[in-house]
Amino acid sequence: MTTWSWCQSAFGVVHRVEPLVVLQQLGTSLFDTALLMVVKDRCANATEDDQQRAMSDFYMVYNLIVQLMPIVPALLLAKVGDRGWRRAPVVVPLCGYLVSTVALLQVVLLQLPIQVMFAAAVLLGTSGGFCAYWPGVMTLVSLGSEAESRSKVMMRVELMYGVAGLLGSLLSGHVFLLYSSSIGHGTVLLSVCTLLHLLSLIQATMLLQVRQVSSEQEESSPLLPHSNSGPPEMFSRKNTVNVILLFSAAILYGSSVGGAIEILGIFVIKEPLHWNVTQVGYGNAAGFAIFLTSFLGALAFRRCVSDVTLILIGMISFATGIYFMSLVTTSYMFYLSRSLTLFALIPLPTIRSLLSQQVSTSLCGITLTVLQLVLRFAALAYIPAFTKLYQRTLGWFPGFVFTISSILAVLGMFPISVIAWRRSQPISSEETTETRHVDEEE
Template identity: 25%
Template sequence: MKGLFLIEPLVALYSFASFLVLPLVQQYVYRRLWQELTNTTYPVSANASRCGPSNTSSHHEDVQKAASLFSLYSELFSMIPSVAVTLILVSYSDQRGRKITIVLPLIGSLVYALSFLAVSFFELNVYLLIVSSFVSALFGGLGTFLGGCFSYVADLCEDGQQKTLRMAGVDMVIGLLSGLASISTGYFLQAAGFNWPLFTVAILHCVNLLYAVFVLEESLKPAPDDPLGSSPLRNAVHHMACGVYQLFAKASRRRNILLVLLLLLFISFAFANIGGLSLITLYELNQPLCWNEILIGYGSALSTTVFLTSFVGVMAFSRCGVPNLAIILIGILSVMIAMTLVSFAKTTLVMFLGALFACVACLDTISNGVASIVFSSLYAVTVAWFPGFCFLLSAGLCVIPLALLVGVGLLEVNEDKEPSDADAIIPGEEDLSGYDNETPPLI
């Protein structure tokens, strides 16, 4: 049977399953730690509030510290293997096919979902979730999967306009399904507990895996005489190094400086934004908000509107003639305002306003992991005297990408002539054609 070249159903199911389980993790860990540290049952009924007089602030502080440290360990043990596998697999897929970057992360997600289900059903040690995070990271992660899917789309498109439209469609699918999953999580959890949502996630990943293996057609066929099969790891790393070299080769000093500034801008912004977002659920569970699972689901859904609004916003600003640097500036300022609002939020309304301002671009795996580790450790230290400190720090760190953005703007203003092809930020295909038949030297 001839396979299909439709990646959208795969992305849809993966997005729904992933965003169905993400809000569950911190809530499950929080409830288990609450029971262990306070020797009391976690209050979930309408008549028993965690913020009532019977539950002192010291209980909240102890549980918050333990939960943030749990998040630190989980991110630490999953980030390193995930980053390494992502770099190797995405580079390897450029020669050997995209499906490996799609199938392996699905296996890892299935392993994690089944492990989470086992811990919840049999009430095993909650720290086994850290072990399962490490094991699933060996198969790649979200960055690997999305990188493979967008590369798959790029392989199928014949021109830039078609590529942009289809990638925007994939982005919209992620936004719609992730928002739907986030809203569903709260109601699902309230009605059926943790086991049934986790079982549903495992089933969805199984269906997705079957589709990816047996239905989805490979978009990139390796050449029959391709020698890469003899040493895939070595050649993948070599290909990645060559790509980095080609990015900076045959270019002016000004272009390289501009590229470095843009990379630093992206990384610093990602660090500040993801660092704050990774702790939102813990902050919502703490006093004085004390959100239940329904409100947490709506908050998560609101934050996923980035996938729906980012493309529409950029397209609207571009049609109105707004410069690219101004669009970036708007995004950074929105995060600064959002994190500042969250740091002093005492009511549900202010928290939702912060989530609205936090509609920004999707960020990479490295910044995600490192930021979560750093901010989780800081939250554990500061939760006793000022729980909003990490969000205030996140807003302050946005000054770094703002300063880098000013540097980029000054470089563009001082440019007296139109940049040539060699001065473009990313060399065109014609600039790289000289390397087709020879390997560029590695520096």
């Protein structure tokens, strides 16, 4: 009987979104390390500064393609998802990830130019990429959770994402070095990566269960606290302001994090750190460990603070840690700086949770996708800006970009502070009068 119960539980787990997230992120973390080292190998004959410029230029073009191409496909997939095909925003991008991994494998095996990965980035973007995939996952999570516990459930999924990335990063450096006389470095790693992406696609297509929402539930609009009564028109105006503030905070904080991470990968390869592939994997693992600390921090703080305060805590954590990253000269200083960002992953999933509570269920998918698209548009500005700033300060202060990132994170705290102030304000007399007027008409 116990064995049967265990089998039922295990069978139930494979139908949930968490195994999908784990498989996909394991594959992606392996792919990221492989791509970085392949790019480095192709620039090995240049001087260190020229290598840094060549690598940063490659990643600037590659990431701009990845950020720009998914905009229209992600919107289309979001609309398809909101019309009932909830798997589409998840399954289609997984196909793109699989194709991209196979392309890098061919670059290694056939010694193709690294610029082939630009074409692979176009294919990944055409499938919607992360811009469609992650909102699709978050939409499934939102549909399967109650409003009161939604941010906690989202953070749990983020935790699984981070743990998978942690494990993948720890293994990636060692697996990258495995090769035989007939194949080169990275072939085994990319083969495993391809298998993981294939398994995630199979799980999403055949095993993933999606909660069906009735039309009555779709018409309901779960709102933030302090808005449980009153006319819908008043809620709409109040929610619109909150949505704008949440979007503003997400843009500023997302630009801060994205710009810093954009440079961090190539920053650790140059002097004075000068990391090898194994150390790069450990550094990536330290970044993914933040998913665990952020989840535990969210669980601990949630008992005594609101979601808005949680966001502020995460922003302060990242701003502090990334500022000290600009002063890093040794490996132990790098890990100390990373330890200061232990709550840095709290803000964005909590912002998504608050956004999902401002709209009806039928608009949840498109709202979260629009947020992801807005972050992509922001990336079109901060990726080249951070790249060129890093190149121009490479000789005198290469960590200057991290100082700029810290400033952006601090600026992102202002819209969240306004939301905190708005939530603390009592309902105005004008709103009360409007409420009474509507009640009299009824």
